[in-house]
Amino acid sequence: MSDEQPVGDAQPVGIDTLLERVRLRLDRLSPEKAYETAEAGGLLVDIRYAALRERDGLIPGALVVERNELEWRLDPQGSHRAPEATSHDLRVVVVCNEGYASSLAAVSLRQLGLRHATDLTGGFQAWRAAGLPVVTAQA
Numbered sequence: 001m002s003d004e005q006p007v008g009d010a011q012p013v014g015i016d017t018l019l020e021r022v023r024l025r026l027d028r029l030s031p032e033k034a035y036e037t038a039e040a041g042g043l044l045v046d047i048r049y050a051a052l053r054e055r056d057g058l059i060p061g062a063l064v065v066e067r068n069e070l071e072w073r074l075d076p077q078g079s080h081r082a083p084e085a086t087s088h089d090l091r092v093v094v095v096c097n098e099g100y101a102s103s104l105a106a107v108s109l110r111q112l113g114l115r116h117a118t119d120l121t122g123g124f125q126a127w128r129a130a131g132l133p134v135v136t137a138q139a
């Protein structure tokens with residue numbers, strides 16, 4: 001299935017249908033697999049908004065990028081890229097709060113050529129429930 005979506009003339013779909021469709025393009029990761037991916041050099045990218053990070057904490061080593069800046073910060077060819085955005089081959093695991101917005105974000109990164117972008121099933125809440133490392137957010 002192509003990562004390209006028709007623009008403009010596409011038939012409207014509901015968000016649940018869209019989410020189901022985009023997830024077919026992803027090899028979504030469990031919290032444990034996401035942890036292993038990060039340990040092996042993959043990049044966890046936390047797109048949760050500040051209030052959630054402050055309330056629930058952070059995944060150590062995760063790059064924090066607000067969702068509205070994600071594509072600009074992760075595009076390896078972009079003028080506003082994060083230093084971590086080194087290659088289109090980078091293994092990126094997007095993390096949101098519960099694993100919904102991250103699926104849409106991962107597919108957007110794939111459209112930029114980040115062919116290994118995926119997301120964390122269940123988001124940060126699943127990570128924390130699995131007992132994986134979390135640190136308190138610094139104010």
